[in-house]
Amino acid sequence: MISSEKLAYIRDLFPVTKRQLYLDAAHQTPLSLPVRDALISFLTEGYEMAGPKPVWVRRVEDTRATVARFFNASPLEIAFTKNTSEGLNIAANAVPLVAGDNVVLIEGDHPNNAYAWLNLKRKGVKVRFAPLKDNHIATAETFEPHIDEGTKVVTLSHVTFHAGQVHDLASIGELCKRRGIYLVVDAMQSVGVIPLDVKALNISVLAAGTHKGLLVPQGLGVLYVAQGLDELRPAYLAMSSMLNPPADYIAQPDDLAVREDALRFEFGNVNLPDLHALDAAIKLIESVGVAKIHQHVTELGDLLLSKLDALGVAVVGPREHGQRSHIYVLDLPVAQWADYFARNDVRVSPERGGIRISLAMFNNADDIERLVAVIRTGQEENLKLVAIQPD
Structure with a gap:
């Protein structure tokens, strides 16, 4: 796996990590300093x-x-x-x-x-x-x-x-x-x-x-x-x-x-x-190694899936190791959630089955925790909206 020191160094090479929660590598990756x-x-x-x-x-x-x-x-x-x-x-x-x-x-x-x-x-x-x-x-x-x-x-x-x-x-x-x-x-x-x-x-x-x-x-x-x-x-x-x-x-x-x-x-x-x-x-x-990058994004995916399970959010694609890598499509309504993520400075993509989260070498576990917190808040806001709707 990528060591914590190496990962911190990599994140410093991608200034976007200091400015927004970037989870859109399957659309395009941001520029690195090199x-x-x-x-x-x-x-x-x-x-x-x-x-x-x-x-x-x-x-x-x-x-x-x-x-x-x-x-x-x-x-x-x-x-x-x-x-x-x-x-x-x-x-x-x-x-x-x-x-x-x-x-x-x-x-x-x-x-x-x-x-x-x-x-x-x-x-x-x-x-x-x-x-x-x-x-x-x-x-x-x-x-x-x-x-x-x-x-x-x-x-x-x-x-x-x-x-x-x-x-x-x-x-x-x-x-x-x-x-x-x-x-x-x-x-x-x-x-x-x-x-x-x-x-x-x-x-x-x-x-x-x-x-x-x-x-x-x-x-x-x-x-x-x-x-x-x-x-x-x-x-x-x-x-x-x-x-x-x-x-x-x-x-x-x-x-x-x-x-x-x-x-x-x-x-x-x-x-x-x-x-x-x-x-x-x-x-x-x-300098990292493609095999280590693959292992890294897969392990982040493990963490993401466990957190999504706790939130009751399903994913569209496979969950088994070897059948997935860095792309996860959350079964969330695009019309509602795409704008919500954008307003909260979370970079993702709308996709056929929902909201696509895609991970890269510069993402870390804190990014997953931040994403989960944003989703949890969105669920709570949605529940409040539902609660005040008239019969």
Whole structure:
């Protein structure tokens, strides 16, 4: 677990912890001092040195190698994108699908993953949705009844944004490997919070933005494409995609060979400021360890669940260890409680089933106690309102 001294140090790096009760990491994480300083340093270099692009590009490659370590991947399996949605759309258009092929998703998963594949219906690709009952976790058994000889892709979020389930990628990945199916994973809600080994999980393509568990402002995404999937072709081409980019910057119509690594999906200039920030963020995360972060938010979740039980407040998602991580949706009416939390300077998100509480490395037990006190007061105020209502 994270020691009390280390946790105090981390909290000092996130000034928001001194200003409000921040429980909204599944929406976005606030800036830390190292990330802010990295952005300022980048801007300072830009106006003092007119933009030392070769230096910046070398740093990009250092960050690419660091991201690869996060996933147990090779740097050549990592490309940088704008966000999760762009990565998922790259995957949907790269897989060699033809009319009659089908893709299987989870019913009710994030709509941006669904739309990336539904867009292929115009080409005759069929999209199937596997139902998931009562916010259970998805396993191989969830998908197997919907898979046949025409199934080419299984795709899902690792952690759902709306109830916090941590799906069983291990069994799903084994099923896909056995059946020769691509596994495409949206890791937006898990990267930086849950350890991810793309090789052990048999993931073909993984997409994630960096503004949640990776602590960086919006506008940067990471894309993992497993080595050897040469049949996955980019829908767009730029010089950066080409195997033999022309040194004279004159396109060669007879040479359209693309790179054999993930960088074939990277188009032109990348988000240099955010990549500097990502380097700083990953160093901070690595100073703690993703496994310890996962343990920390899970233990805070244990405390939260016990306190909610005492208050009589139910949660929408799973309660078992291994099936949850840092996202908890409280079964509270959004219309009433969202405004109440905002008035009490508690940062949360309204969600399908109620109010979403999402924890991060900088949260502590005192945050849980403060949240519980706010909820208890809200319950008491609600009871008073009910008591004075006329018959």
